[in-house]
Amino acid sequence: MEIRSTGNPIHWVRTQIGDKYAELLGEIQRAAITLDLEVFVVGGTVRDWVLGKELKDIDLSVIGDALVLVDEISKNLDITIVKYKKFHTATIKTAEIEIDVVSARSEIYNYGGALPEITLGNLNDDLRRRDFSINAMAISMNTPYEFMDPLKGMTDLDKGIIRILHDQSFIDDPTRLFRMFRYASRFDFAIESETCRTAETAIAENCLTTISKERLTHEMVLILNEPNTDSAVKYLIEFDVLGIPGVYNPLILFSTMKQELKWVALMSMYEKKYYEMFFQKFSLDRQNANAIKEFINLCSILDDNDADLLNEMDIGRMYLLLKGIPRITLDAYVICNINTDLVKLLQQYMMYTDRVKINLNGMDLINLGVDKNQISEVIDVLIIKTLKGEISSKSEEELIVVQYVNGSND
Numbered sequence: 462m463e464i465r466s467t468g469n470p471i472h473w474v475r476t477q478i479g480d481k482y483a484e485l486l487g488e489i490q491r492a493a494i495t496l497d498l499e500v501f502v503v504g505g506t507v508r509d510w511v512l513g514k515e516l517k518d519i520d521l522s523v524i525g526d527a528l529v530l531v532d533e534i535s536k537n538l539d540i541t542i543v544k545y546k547k548f549h550t551a552t553i554k555t556a557e558i559e560i561d562v563v564s565a566r567s568e569i570y571n572y573g574g575a576l577p578e579i580t581l582g583n584l585n586d587d588l589r590r591r592d593f594s595i596n597a598m599a600i601s602m603n604t605p606y607e608f609m610d611p612l613k614g615m616t617d618l619d620k621g622i623i624r625i626l627h628d629q630s631f632i633d634d635p636t637r638l639f640r641m642f643r644y645a646s647r648f649d650f651a652i653e654s655e656t657c658r659t660a661e662t663a664i665a666e667n668c669l670t671t672i673s674k675e676r677l678t679h680e681m682v683l684i685l686n687e688p689n690t691d692s693a694v695k696y697l698i699e700f701d702v703l704g705i706p707g708v709y710n711p712l713i714l715f716s717t718m719k720q721e722l723k724w725v726a727l728m729s730m731y732e733k734k735y736y737e738m739f740f741q742k743f744s745l746d747r748q749n750a751n752a753i754k755e756f757i758n759l760c761s762i763l764d765d766n767d768a769d770l771l772n773e774m775d776i777g778r779m780y781l782l783l784k785g786i787p788r789i790t791l792d793a794y795v796i797c798n799i800n801t802d803l804v805k806l807l808q809q810y811m812m813y814t815d816r817v818k819i820n821l822n823g824m825d826l827i828n829l830g831v832d833k834n835q836i837s838e839v840i841d842v843l844i845i846k847t848l849k850g851e852i853s854s855k856s857e858e859e860l861i862v863v864q865y866v867n868g869s870n871d
């Protein structure tokens with residue numbers, strides 16, 4: 462790959478994300494000149510620019526204190542800046558993008574998974590502390606806009622390789638395992654063999670136990686939001702990152718799946734007896750936690766009633782067995798267990814129940830004399846009779862309800 466002549470980074474920001482952001486970057490450039498600070502575009506921004514990908518956020522590294530630079534910018538602009546004093550970093554927030562401004566630094570991890578202790582340093586230190594070579598290139602924002610690539614990121618981009626920069630990388634920061642799978646799948650890159658071995662060793666040493674549930678969950682959410690989640694999940698399972706036995710299922714397609722099914726689909730690739738263990742590893746929001754609990758519940762119902770049993774069951778009994786299961790959970794089961802006999806039965810069941818429409822509402826039932834506490838029981842009777850084809854009109858429903866009321870009054 463030929464190194465593109467970079468020119469002033471502001472120009473490519475202008476073409477990619479517009480004048481407004483180019484002007485903001487221009488302000489940063491002017492402030493850097495005023496303060497006599499050297500500023501570099503770094504990290505994912507350089508990588509994506511080289512790859513010709515759409516620019517998302519912008520990563521900048523300041524040789525000196527990034528906080529001094531953002532203070533200078535805020536004198537002239539009315540923008541939101543969030544500062545992280547401990548790490549000497551700041552984020553400039555705009556409507557569409559974020560500009561992360563860090564102080565060039567080296568990092569020391571006192572123990573695996575810890576937040577690093579930082580020492581301000583030069584550009585080389587700052588590039589060396591990073592995760593992968595493809596994220597460790599820089600372009601100066603000062604003339605002549607030099608391209609800096611001491612760790613050979615360009616060669617790896619050219620070969621399509623993900624390579625860590627030192628063999629403690631995953632132990633220091635185990636979230637890099639997830640980042641590696643994201644980049645490998647996003648760019649369809651290979652994981653360099655030594656990096657692969659280092660990852661396997663770190664996983665075998667249980668490196669993930671040093672990070673919080675929240676960080677683990679955040680990394681998994683990023684994986685599930687990747688455009689090519691399927692391939693990232695394949696890595697995740699094949700590297701046995703979670704330490705749970707599982708087999709990648711290529712029939713489950715994340716890319717076309719509704720967001721709310723993704724956690725369940727991921728869990729379904731692990732052995733059923735470890736579902737609870739999978740659930741306990743993460744700190745999920747209520748919606749996803751419920752989806753997982755419902756799925757586990759459905760699996761245990763279906764374990765007690767295999768395909769043969771269900772096949773022999775009449776539709777009424779099947780309805781009573783499954784009526785409490787949300788439709789989305791049934792959908793999830795179908796998506797995760799394509800082509801099994803059980804799934805065919807479930808699909809049939811969903812087709813029948815989808816067609817059922819009861820004409821009487823709760824108020825109608827009360828007017829016909831049904832006790833409030835018995836409404837759901839009566840609705841079940843009506844649904845089952847409709848499913849069996851025994852009734853099909855409002856008047857027939859009314860007749861059944863009257864019989865029910867008379868029967869229960871006897």
Ligand code: CTP
Binds near residue numbers: 505593
């Ligand atoms: N970085 C790192 N180790 C991490 C996280 C980040 O070395 N655990 C460095 C990388 O150089 C990365 C940069 O910080 O490029 C910015 O991080 P982030 O915004 O998370 O990543 P991007 O590279 O911008 O990637 P993405 O496209 O996924 O946002």
